[in-house]
Amino acid sequence: MGTKSQSLTEEFDAIAELSATCVHCGxxxxxxxxxxxxxxxxxSPRGRIWLLAQAARTKEVNDSLRLHIDRCIGCEACVPACPSGVRYDDLIDRARRVVNVGRSKRELLGRSVVVASFSRAQRFGSLVPSAQALARGVVKSSLLRPQLPRLPRVQALLEQAATIEPQRSMGTFTSLVPNERARVVMLTGCIASVFFxxxxxxxxKVLNAEGISVIVPKEQGCCGALASHAGQHRPAQRAARALIAALDLPGIDAVVTNSAGCGAMMKDYGELLEHEIGSDAFSGxxxxxMEFxxxxxxxxxxxxxxxxxxxxEPCHLAFAQGVRSAGPSVLGRIPGLKLRLTEGPNCCGAGGLYSATQPELAHQVGEAKRDAILEAGIDLLVSGNPGCxxxxxxxxxxxxNILHPIVLLSRAIES
Amino acid sequence: MAASRIDILIDRLRSSVERSSLILEAAERQAYSCDGLTSHRAVPKLVIVPASREELIASVRAVIDVDLPWVARGAGTGLSGGALPDEEGVLVVTSRLKAILEVDPISRIAVVEPGVVNLELSKAVLPHGLYFAPDPSSQIACSIGGNVAENSGGAHCFKYGFTTHHVLALELLLPTGELLWLGSEGMDGPGPDLRGVVIGSEGTLGIVTRVVCRLLPLPEARRTFLAYFDSVAAAAEAVSDVVSRGITPAAIEMMDHLAIAACEIATGAGLDTTAQSCLLLELDGEADEVAQEFLSVRALMDLHGSSHVWEAANEEERALMWLARKAAFAAAGRVAPAYIVQDGVVPRSALPRVLEGIGRLGVESGLSILNVFHAGDGNLHPLVTYDPSIEGQEALAEEVAAKILTLCLEEGGSLTGEHGIGVDKVCHMPEMFTADDLTTFERLRGAFDPSGMCNRGKLLPTPRLCGERPGRYQPHPLEEAGLGERW
Structure with a gap:
């Protein structure tokens, strides 16, 4: 217990320092x-920072704080928007850990189950089609459907599960090209490898066509983002260490990911692992x-x-990683293709497990995004994040129709 | 007893407004305890965030019925504490009233709810080639209702004027509970200009429930550029020269060395941080006229020794320049842990003298003072920086800030250009106005608010308020020890 309260004190101290940078400009x-x-x-970020500063001062986590931290999607759009340089990304990570203190055991367990099942999706890949068939059945069932609005979290999960195209996992392989310009290792992603x-x-295919060799190690787990979003520090650290061990191969120029959420997490391993040896180098x-x-x-x-x-623009690419022009720049290589940025809120409301844990708010944000997308009257959209x-x-x-930009590129390659 | 009146009020409101419109939790009310002026804080007994105009009217009338003090708040970006809550009363927040009710591109007007964000209005009318001219630096977040309360200006007010020049009419809920329209949809209505009285009254005469905004067509041409100088005085003289030659740029903004550095750290816009000062100039209007003015202004910059000029090559570069300038206040947070921003106004001719005086105050006190301001209309925004953890430095900063205001008044200037008096400068009012002036203001206020419950203690000094030494927020030792909280 001693270490736990000690680490809580450390979190509060860090929160106090980070929140002091806020000048309340709005x-x-x-x-x-x-x-x-x-x-x-x-x-709002300003309100949450205020709540956090209060909590850091009183060393107490109340229900209001927990509620409003849980309601933060973690898109990090506020970080580049802040003129005084508040590190909200760091703040929200700590806040998520802090608000788990005093959370009911039942809720903690529920969150762990969701995180664990998603992050092991790869292993359950073969079960997905039948689980989906069940989900579709429930969504369409005249008997069960009316019950769903009473269970918004279940409804959100089911509706998502019902719409996803199942795919089988790709397995391990190495795809070397002659006269390679670079050699990379690729993260398959826990959700992406099953659904996408x-x-x-x-x-x-695209990397190879550019003369880049790709190695895909078989044993890959989750990057830890889901655990991190749920404030589960140790599980997130464990996932990070395991993934570094799996992907940090010698002679590799880069660790490539096609998931903005995983990329944001892996680039943050140095912080997550408190800069232990190898973590910063890996993140680097x-x-x-698209950036590569x-x-x-x-x-x-x-x-x-x-x-x-x-x-x-996925938030975890644009704001968490600061990668903004790379996507449009690479897609611009396809002759005749014209890009238009989606309007409405930046965020679609996905945010890792957010749409499952905060279905109402996720839906409201999503609706605003949806309306803005439909307004544009264009029937093909690309997004570089599986969650989005x-x-x-x-x-x-x-x-x-929603595609990953890399899929569009791959389809446009002249054979 | 106030407490029981609050209970009665909450009881009544439960039947007339949505549950989600009431913020009862103490911790949640705390987030509303200050606006952009964080040094003054108070937690209201109740926060109401009405979901509709009808809820706003019903809830404010309920507050008036139980005779509780109340304060209106928009987006909470004000810099003089105009939206500082009343500890014994109710805070009414307009942030959810963000509907643009009507846009008439022919008459060039828009009818909006008070919570509409300033920049959102301009975005919404852009397809018609129109925009809303007042553009305070906080326009990305501040609300039109707040603009009306403070008579907000912005970088372009030198040419285009203040909110009062761009609001034709408004619907006001008086502190007596009556609802009325002031102004007219035309440029001038009959009778005394009560609309003009309300705009800039800092939320003391009621709460605005709908606003008729005047829209302007986007200029045919715009040229925006930064001119760097080796001294603040040279830049100030260049400003006077431009204006005295009859040229009216849309904006003339000045930043000194420290401000340039802070803005560059905050935005990475590409400013030259080695310069001692810079002017951000924008010319707009018909293409021919702008081209000609550009040549004249450009020559004047050279004449006054501008070392180099960066002209925005496209809309992106223009946006970057403005992003940097508009981030200035909060960017000061990058170079110092805390700051006090002042808002004094001086005649343009006095600019070099006053800036020199401010520089001297900085040297004498040992505090860094950043200067960023609307040079065209002589509206200064010196940011006196300090470190609250160093004993006595906050008080010293207060003192320096007060001396800057005195400096402005001595030059025949004003306490505030656009941020308002609020609670921040209320005790300085007698320095600028005579007792007779203040009595007249009181009587005007009393005509709108006989019971004095609407934003009490703001704008006009009261003996109770100014008898006590005005001080900035200081945590009580018990708070610091984490043993108690301020409610």
Whole structure:
């Protein structure tokens, strides 16, 4: 117990210091997706920082604090928006750990189950189609459907599960190219590898076509982002160490990921592991696939695609990683392709497990995003994050086709 | 007893407004305990965030019925504590009233609810080639209702004026509970200009429930550039020269060396941090006129020894320049742990003298003072920085800030250009106005608010308030020890 209260004191001290940077100007309000739908101070970064500063002063976690920290999507759009440089990204990580103190055992267990099952999705891959069939059955059932609004979390999960296309896991392989320009290791991702196999295949195809060798180790786990979002510090650290061991191969130029959420987490391993040996170096090698492709002069001949598509910026790419121009720049290699940025709130409301834990607010943010997307009247959208793709898919259904940008690139390669 | 009146009020409100419109939890009310002026804090007994205009009207009337003091708040970005809650009363927040009710591109007007964010209005009318001219630096977050309360200006007010020049009419809920329209949809209505009285009254004459905004067509051409100088005085002289030659730039903003450095750290816009000062100039209007003015202004910059100029090559570069400038206040948080921002106004001709005086105050006190301001209309925003952890430095900063205001008044200037008096400068009012002036203000206020419950203690000094030494927020030793909280 001694160490636990000691680490809590350390968290509070750090929170006090981080929140002292806030000058209460309110510039973050406009960037915050939850404030944009509720207009409530406590659902804004400024309000949450205030609550946290109070908690740090009184060394007490109350229900209000827990509620409003839980309601933060963690999109980090407020970080670049802040003129005085508040590190809200660091604050929210600590806040999520702090608010787990005093949370009911039942709730803690529930959160652990969700995190564990998602982060082991790879192992349960073969079960997905039958689980989905069940989910579709429930969603369509005239008997059960009316019960769903009473269970918004279940409803959100089921509706998402019902809309996702199941794919089988890709397995292990190494794809070397002659005269390679670089050699990378690829993260398959726990959710992506099950639901978006095409994304991983496309990533390998495009990288190979650019003369980049790809190694995909078999034993890969979750990056730890889901545990980290749930404030589970130790499990997140364990996941990080395991993944570093799996991916940090000798002779590798980069660790490539096609998931913005995983990329943001892995780039933060240095912080997460308190800069233990190797963690910062590993984080330094992590790169989003679009970011990596943008570093090379392309040798691919793309078929022209004379049409306009929507480009959705995942928060975990744009704000958490600061990668903004790479996606449009690489997609711009396809002749005739015109990109239009999606409007509405930046965030789609996905935020890792957020759409499952805060279905109502996630839905409100999502609806605002959905309306802005439909307004544009374009039926193809690209998003470089599996979480966003799942959320947007469940919001938009058949009306807009959602692809990972790497899939679009792969389809445009001239054979 | 106030407590029981609050209970009666909450009971009544439960039947007339949504549960989610009431913030009862003590911890949640705390987040509303200050606006952009964090040195003054008070936790209200109740926060109401009405979901609709009807809820706003019903709830404020309920507050008036039980005779409790109340304060209106928009986005909470004000810098003079105008939205500081009343510890014994109710805070009414307009943030959820953000509907743009009507846009008439032919008459160039928009009818909006008070919680509409300033920049959102301009974005919404952009497809019609129109915009809302007042652009305070906080325009990304501040609300139109707040702009009306403070008569907000912004970087472009030198040419385009203040909120009062861009609000044709408003619907006001008086502190007596009556609802009325002031102004007209035309440029001038009959009778005394009560609309003008309300705009800039800092929330003391009621709460605005709807606003008719005047929209302007976007200028045909715009040229925006930064001119760097080796001294603050040279830049100030260049400003006077530009204006005295009859040129009216849309904006003339000045930043000194420290401000340039802070803004660059905050935004990475590409400012030259080696310069001693810079002017951000924007010319707008018809293309021919702008082209000609640009040549004249450019020549004047050279004449006054501008070392180099960066002209925005495109809209992105222009946006970067403004991003840097508008981030200035909060950016001061990058170079110092705390600061006091002042808002004094001086005649343009006095700018070099006053800036020199401010520089001297900085040297004498040993405190760094950043200067960033609307040079065109002589509206200064000196940021007196200090470290609250160093004993006595906060008090010293207070003293320096007060001396700057005195400096402005001695030059025939004003206490505030656009941030308002609020609680921050209320005790300085007698330095600027005579007892007769203040009595007249009191009588005007009393005509709108006979019971004196609407934003009491703001704007006009009271003996109770100013008899006590005005001080900034200081945590009680018990609070510091974590043994108690201020409610």
């Amino acid at each position: 510039f973050c309000l406009a960037a915050c997706p939850t404030y944009s739908v509720t207009s409530m101070e406590n659902d 196999e095409e994304v991983n295949a496309a990533t390998v 090698r992590v790169v989003d696939v 492709l943008d570093r090379f002069k392309s040798v691919i001949r793309y078929r022209p695609m004379p049409r306009e598509i929507l480009y959705h 793709a799942i959320q947007l898919n469940s919001l938009l259904g058949d009306r807009v």
